[in-house]
Amino acid sequence: MSGYRYGRYVDGPDPLAPPTDLRAAMDELGREVMEGSSPAAALRELLRRGTEGTRGLDDLMGRLWKKRSDIQRRHRLDGTLQEVQRLLSEALSAERRTLFPEPTDDARFREAQLDALPPGTAAAVRDLADYDWRSSEARESYEKIQNLLGRELMDQRFQGMKEAMANVDQGDVQRVQEMLADLNELLAGHAAGDEDTPRRFDEFMAKHGEFFPENPRDVDELIDALAARSAAAQRMMNSMSDEQRAELAALSQQAFGNSGVGQQLSTLDSLLQGLRPGEDWNGSARFRGNNPLGLGEGAQAMSDLADLDALAEQLGQSYPGARLEDIDVESLVRQLGAEAGVDARRLAELERQLRDQNLLERGPDGDLRLTPKALRRLGETALRGVVDSVRTPRGDRDNNRAGAAGEPIGSTRPWQFGDSEPWNVPRTVTNAVLRSGGGPVSLDVVDVEITETEQRSRAAIALCVDTSWSMVQDGRWVPMKRTALALHHLVRTRFRTDALELITFGRHAETVDIGELTSLEGVWEQGTNLHHALLLAGRHLRRHPDAQPVVLVVTDGEPTAHLEPTGEAEFNYPPLPRTLGKTLVEVDNIAKLGASITVFKLGDDPRLAAFVDTVARRSGGRVVAPDEDGLGAAVVSDYLRARKRRR
Structure with a gap:
């Protein structure tokens, strides 16, 4: 009998290799983006480091330069x-x-x-x-x-x-x-x-x-x-x-x-x-080595050096429109061996799938950005981490009673004076037929049954997050973004009728979508303009008068700026009494709309602690002091708690 020998498959990509782990890749991309990298830079970093089981561009580049150095160090012409x-x-x-x-x-x-x-x-x-x-x-x-x-x-x-x-x-x-x-x-x-x-x-x-x-x-x-x-x-x-x-x-x-x-x-x-x-x-x-090369061998050495330089440029991906598909895999295999070709193909496949799976796209300005699908995946990952901490049983978020403006729950009941739910026609007609005893059928008020519904309370949420430089400096930037992602994903997937507004505030405040917040870069900017953020939060609540108002504030510093009637922001540290006064006026205005403000205090600043205690008392809200790792769980838990309350 002839024997059989088995070895690693080297003729192209391994047909039995596991598929590309896009979720892990997206988690890596998301982490880089939330730390302030652009999506393009985050993708380059991912490809540079590689993934589990696949060496990255840095490893391939290092091997290229080592071979180049060996050729010049070992030979002479x-x-x-x-x-x-x-x-x-x-x-x-x-x-x-x-x-x-x-x-x-x-x-x-x-x-x-x-x-x-x-x-x-x-x-x-x-x-x-x-x-x-x-x-x-x-x-x-x-x-x-x-x-x-x-x-x-x-x-x-x-x-x-x-x-x-x-x-x-x-x-x-x-x-x-x-x-x-x-x-x-x-x-x-x-x-x-x-x-x-x-x-x-x-x-x-x-x-x-x-x-x-x-x-x-x-x-x-x-x-x-x-x-x-x-x-x-x-x-x-x-x-x-x-x-x-x-x-x-x-x-x-x-x-x-x-x-x-x-x-x-x-x-x-x-x-x-x-x-x-x-x-x-x-x-x-x-060339500075001791091994003499003939003319043909020397020409081949120079050709190899040219190939290595071209491959280094391709692996560097520093030219406009660069893609890993540009890599000459045959040349890479010739210079570094079959395994290097497999790594390059896997990285190119990862890059291609990130684009083909609609996870990365080019914006109107030509820059690479995360798609809504990618943001949903990041939000799902962020929410999963939060849920693991919250451990809230599913099903206790909603307020159930028979009433209007709800969803049918499959049961009916006799009509009572004041009920405005729709009639259940089959049950009503059946009652009339049974009551007539086979004679002429006529409807009476006692025959009427209505469809019971489940009322789901609708909320208008304003999440105000501090984007001043101290959030970046003290390592709170990524937890803040992860918290916003988790809350956004929860609202969009579980409570779709809720209206969520994301508001960032530094020297000024502005409303942003989740993509802008995720890719927001930390910049050196002095000022914590909570006054402007609460103005925008109040405007959002007024646009949804039928919804339960929820205001959540994440900050690590007391207000040091306020908005003047001209639209300019006035900054001062320590805070001016006028800044604190204008901010508290907006706190009172928020309270008049029926909203209590929950402040998530980061850090141990005693001046901030005193101020947020005042905010909580005046708005009927509360202060939560989580650590950075527990911020997401605290915000989501408070949102669910506030949403559960009856208006």
Whole structure:
């Protein structure tokens, strides 16, 4: 029996992986937004950190930079020069060993020729091009130099050619010369606007396709591949010293025995620079390692560095309209391995689902924002946390009695004087038929039955939250927002007939919707204008005269500002008597509307404690002093308690 081996699935996303946890992602986004981040910044932070089981962009970015640093720290670019110098030294040593025992003048003359070679490697190789080697070993080493240069130059421009031309002969050199000549002719015609380029490209690939394993589909793909490699080769040359560049430029003319391959490659580079000027032809990198790289390996290293830089930009997501779908996953897998590709796909899928599930949207100004659906999810999470603290049994929120303006509860009762509920026609007619005993049917008042209803008290709630800087400074910003979210979600889902108004007050007060409050950023602003907030609360209560008024105030400071008739806010600390007086006048006005004010006092300021006690006494309300974690439970509990009271 053959055995089976099982391992991790690496060919793309794991088909058995759990689905993306959007709820957890939304909780993370909500926390960041409530702390003052914009939705776009919160999304970037979530993707930067990653999620459970998925590494984030920071981890991928760190691995990219580590690999980039390793390439530069471990390698150097003079591998081809060192190999040429080694082969040249072997050739000269072998030739001198052959000449030394010979007593002839010819041997001494040849030794003098070798001694007179110029000091530069390229110049020495060039001067030995016509030298008649007496040593077969020396001749072989010298020919290796010419073939090595040809293979390295080809590998520098055409990836993988060094191995493909390991055992090059004269026929191979002729094929390379012919391919380069045809290629330069094709590209020159394309640059000149030759309309016959597609046909010529097909003929070229049919003839020389073996040199292009990437199998380009048209001349533009061919140019793209060649230009990327040629630009990497140019950046490699830019990274060398002036002396190294000069040596390699001179040596390239000796490739394949001065066959002209070097000149053809120079022509190719010029054509490619003209056709793809957008490539990075002027860049460079600093290599400081001990591992020498040949021309082909160096070009590949430069290409890898370019890939790593491009991936870093994609992972950075710092350009306008950036999305994780922009990441070149194939390149990421090539550089960091299959697991990195899986992480990138998961993050991109999370971002896509947040958009596709209508949790994020673009506003009229183009900024990313949370949708109402996302706000409902955040509210649900906030309310769940509050309910866990409140532990109030469901069903005791409503006030049940037979009366008007309610919902049918399924039962009926005989009509009594003063009842205004609708008649239950089937029961009324049935009573009349039974009373007639089979005779003519006529209705009498004793036959009438009405449908019993459940009256549900309707409330008008004004939640006034302090947004002065002290709320941010003392860590009360997020609990305040979470409280508003929980109350908003409770009203919208359980008590839909209630009218909730959210009012923020700092130097001024204003009404906001839940989305504005959730994404509200803390700003340095002095002033706690409770006077203005109560003015807006009173206006809201007057718009709903048939509803039970509920006013809830969350604050951590006594009033230090009030609204002047001109609409300007006057601030002073310590508070002016006029500020306190105007605020208490609005407290009295709220009380006249039948509302008691519950103040949720945060902090231990004795001046605030004295003031809120006065507010509670004058409005018939109360003061609650929860800690930050218990604020939401306290507000929701008080709302339910106030709502339960009969008007």
